[in-house]
Amino acid sequence: MPNVTLENLTDYARxxxxxxxxxxxHYPLTRKVGLPHLELxxxxxxxxxADAVAHGFVTAPGNRTPAVTCRIFVAHPGIDGIAAPASxxxxxxxxxxxxxxxxxxxxxxxxHDLDFWQFYDPQRRVGVQLMASADAFPPWEPGAPLRAFxxxxxxxxxxxxxxxxxxxxxxxxxxxxxxxGAGKSGTxxxxxxNGLDSVGDDYVLVDLANGVTARPLFSTLKQDPRGFARxxxxxxxxxxxxxxxxxxxxxxxxxxxxxxxxxxxxIVALVVPHIGGGGTSSIVPVSRRDAMIALxxxxxxxxxxxxxxxxxxxxDLTRLLPxxxxxxxxxxxxxxxxxxxxxxxxxx
Amino acid sequence: xxxxxxxxxxxxDIVFESxxxxxxxLDLTTGKYFGFSDSGSRLWDALSSGVPASELVGAATGxxxxxxxxxxxxxxxxxxxxxLAAVADAVARPVPSELLAxxxxxxxxxxxxxxxxxxxxxxxxxxxEVEEPLGWPAVKQAT
Numbered sequence: 001m002p003n004v005t006l007e008n009l010t011d012y013a014r015x016x017x018x019x020x021x022x023x024x025x026h027y028p029l030t031r032k033v034g035l036p037h038l039e040l041x042x043x044x045x046x047x048x049x050a051d052a053v054a055h056g057f058v059t060a061p062g063n064r065t066p067a068v069t070c071r072i073f074v075a076h077p078g079i080d081g082i083a084a085p086a087s088x089x090x091x092x093x094x095x096x097x098x099x100x101x102x103x104x105x106x107x108x109x110x111x112h113d114l115d116f117w118q119f120y121d122p123q124r125r126v127g128v129q130l131m132a133s134a135d136a137f138p139p140w141e142p143g144a145p146l147r148a149f150x151x152x153x154x155x156x157x158x159x160x161x162x163x164x165x166x167x168x169x170x171x172x173x174x175x176x177x178x179x180x181g182a183g184k185s186g187t188x189x190x191x192x193x194n195g196l197d198s199v200g201d202d203y204v205l206v207d208l209a210n211g212v213t214a215r216p217l218f219s220t221l222k223q224d225p226r227g228f229a230r231x232x233x234x235x236x237x238x239x240x241x242x243x244x245x246x247x248x249x250x251x252x253x254x255x256x257x258x259x260x261x262x263x264x265x266x267i268v269a270l271v272v273p274h275i276g277g278g279g280t281s282s283i284v285p286v287s288r289r290d291a292m293i294a295l296x297x298x299x300x301x302x303x304x305x306x307x308x309x310x311x312x313x314x315x316d317l318t319r320l321l322p323x324x325x326x327x328x329x330x331x332x333x334x335x336x337x338x339x340x341x342x343x344x345x346x347x348x
Numbered sequence: 349x350x351x352x353x354x355x356x357x358x359x360x361d362i363v364f365e366s367x368x369x370x371x372x373x374l375d376l377t378t379g380k381y382f383g384f385s386d387s388g389s390r391l392w393d394a395l396s397s398g399v400p401a402s403e404l405v406g407a408a409t410g411x412x413x414x415x416x417x418x419x420x421x422x423x424x425x426x427x428x429x430x431x432l433a434a435v436a437d438a439v440a441r442p443v444p445s446e447l448l449a450x451x452x453x454x455x456x457x458x459x460x461x462x463x464x465x466x467x468x469x470x471x472x473x474x475x476x477e478v479e480e481p482l483g484w485p486a487v488k489q490a491t
Contacts, residue, residue, distance in 0.1 A: 288367035289383050293463050296374075297381055307376045308363050315365040315372075 003089025010104040012086060013119040020073035020128035023081035027073065034060045036205055036215040036263075037067045038153060042146065044074040045134045052145040058199070058216035058253065058261050070125035072149050076134050085115040085130045102306070107152040111138050118148045122156040139245030143220045144203055150217060154205060155306055160313045163298045165201040166214050166265055167191040167336075169343045173199070173214060173265030175206075175321070176273050177295035183273040183328050186227045187335060192256045193231060194336035196343075199265050200253070208313070212267035212320050221256070222248040231332055268343070269322050270295065276327030281338040283324045291323035353401040354440050355423070358433040364392070369450065373431055381463040382429065385456035387414075390447055391422060392460075395432060398441040407448060410455040422458040429462065 004012045027043035031053045034040075044050040075082045088110060101108045101119075109118040114136050120127035127149045131137055141147075151161045165176035165184035176184045188201035199216035207213045228234060228249045237251055244250050253261055272286055272294040296314040300307050324342075329335055357364075361376040371389040373382040384392055387409050394404060401423050405416045426432040 287370060289370040289372055292365070292367055292372050293381055293383055297379065297463070300374075300379075307374075311363055311365070311374050311376075315367070318367060 002086070004086045004110075005089045006100055009098070009108070010101055010106065013101060013104075013106050013108055016075075016085075016117060016119055016130050017121060017126060017128050019082060020075045020130070021126060023075070023079055024073075026080040026082075027075075028079075033057050035150070035217060036060050037157065038150075039069040040146070040150075041069060041071045042074060043071070045076070045078065047134055048142050049074055049137060049145060052142040055252070056142065056145045056218055056220055058219045060215075061263060068125060070127065070149070070153055072127040072129065072146055074129045074131070076131045076136070078134050082130070085117050085132055087115050088112060107148075107306075109148045114138065120149050120152045122152055125153065127152075143222070143244065143250060144218050147203065147218075150205075152306075155309065155313075158209065159205055159207045160310065161203045161217070162206045162214075162295070162314070162317070163202065164204055164206075164214075164295065166199045166204050166267075167339050167343075168197045168199070168262065168265040169195075169340055171262065171264070171266055172268050172343055173197070174269045174271045174339065174343065175204075175212075175214065175267050175295070176271050176326075177291065178272055178274070179294075179298045182294070183275050185222050186231070186332075187273050187326070187328065187339075189221060189223055189227070189231050189233070189256065190332035191336045191339055192253070192258065193236075194333050194340075195258050196336055196340060197259065197262050197265065198253065198257065199261060206267075206317060208316055208320065212317060214265045214267050215263065216253075216261050219252045219254065219261075220250050221253055222246070222250050224248050267321065269324055270318060271324045271326045271339075273326040273328055276329060278327065279329055279331075281329040281335050282327045283338060283342050284327075286323050286325040288318050288323050290325075292318040353423075354398055354435050354438040355395050355401070355426075355432040356398065356435045356438070357396050358430055362431055364396070366393070375430065378430075379464070380429070382431065383461045383463065385454075385459040387451060387454035387456055388422065388458050388460050390451045390454060391419070391458060392426070394443065394447055395423065395426070398435070398438060399443050399447075400440045403440070403443050407443075408452050410453060411457065414451075414458070418458055422460070425460055429460070 028045050029050050031042045031044060042053045044053060077084045098108050105123055107120040115132050116137060117130040154161060165188040166173050167188060176187055178184055185201045188198050192198055199214050200218060201221050203218055205215040205217050237255055240249050240251060270291050272291055296311060300310040363376060364371055364373040369386060369389060371384045371392045395401060401419055404414060404419055407414045
């Protein structure tokens with residue numbers, strides 16, 4: 001296979017999709033997952049990715065027929081009929097150049113270091129993740145399996161994966177926005193351990209069709225060792241496994257949630273957490289401009305393709321919500337109490 | 349003041365939105381975000397829609413009239429950041445009266461802040477929380 005360039009990228013995408021579909025009979029496992037408005041079927045090999053598909057999602061209630069189904073093939077040369085992935089040819093390489101795929105009605109993503117390709121046809125709802133071998137995937141994939149495909153599928157339906165945490169009570173909730181290190185995950189864990197609900201600490205599905213609604217997708221939560229200890233999770237989760245690629249503990253939302261993960265949260269505020277340094281937490285208004293700058297960049301950076309539509313979506317979201325800055329105190333219970341009080345009385 | 353003082357958004361990769369009168373601009377190619385003060389937002393709106401910079405000299409704001417040097421410095425920043433480009437032989441738009449009213453209510457000096465913490469990330473589209481010492485993200489060159 002010749003190297004891939006912008007000139008032959010669309011042809012290569014179509015070739016990879018056709019090759020993956022024609023080998024349907026040869027994938028060892030088929031996993032089905034019920035997600036909001038979507039039934040995902042993944043054709044995979046046994047291993048970490050199959051396990052992630054089986055355990056890494058918060059499954060939507062099965063009492064309603066999903067509106068649509070999509071099929072994702074996790075392909076590699078160990079499966080009959082699948083050729084090794086091609087490499088990118090002409091540098092420099094940027095994902096922004098993948099806009100040419102969109103003109104052909106396709107979506108794509110490429111991780112250079114591993115010749116790791118993801119292509120999706122949103123019209124047919126068929127995708128392929130082509131890897132050099134069964135375990136040649138980026139280290140973040142198991143924490144949010146098939147994230148790019150979900151992003152493309154939901155974006156095509158007018159929704160969006162937001163890089164945000166959530167906390168809520170009685171069906172109402174807040175979106176916690178900010179780049180990595182802003183305190184989102186610690187705040188979510190603190191809230192869950194003290195009686196609040198959440199639909200995710202990293203990526204959540206946001207819909208603007210009727211106000212702002214957040215739904216859960218991924219079940220994995222993360223905490224660095226310091227936060228893990230501060231939250232008392234070493235005692236609560238003694239069987240925790242090895243640290244992940246970021247040096248963080250990973251666990252599932254059900255491990256610490258006070259009740260089953262809600263199907264939805266009606267989002268009533270956009271909250272920008274930051275490590276306050278003071279003893280107590282406080283929530284004060286912040287400009288929509290600042291909230292947008294906290295919410296949008298990481299969300300857009302992490303969602304391959306459709307940057308402009310993402311910018312517009314997050315702009316609309318920001319305009320729909322009152323925006324606040326949360327200065328985080330040091331005690332998890334106090335942080336959770338501040339947010340609970342805000343939801344009960346202060347959120348408008 | 350420059351010889352040419354009519355400008356336009358430099359490319360389709362420069363997108364912007366306004367929040368309560370405050371502009372946020374994103375350069376899709378670099379991932380850099382730009383936030384403006386209230387008066388800066390008003391000037392961005394005006395300049396990006398073809399109002400000549402020279403027409404804005406002397407406009408009243410809540411903290412005094414805008415001077416030529418002040419506007420020139422602001423325009424220089426926008427050109428340097430690649431947000432605006434000079435347009436030769438452009439049809440100049442008049443200053444909208446509502447813009448003058450909004451400028452008069454502005455209480456902050458002309459300012460544009462650049463937010464590029466994630467610029468490297470948006471260029472190569474990796475996941476978040478990747479640390480530079482790990483040698484990544486990096487724009488790859490063909491070998």
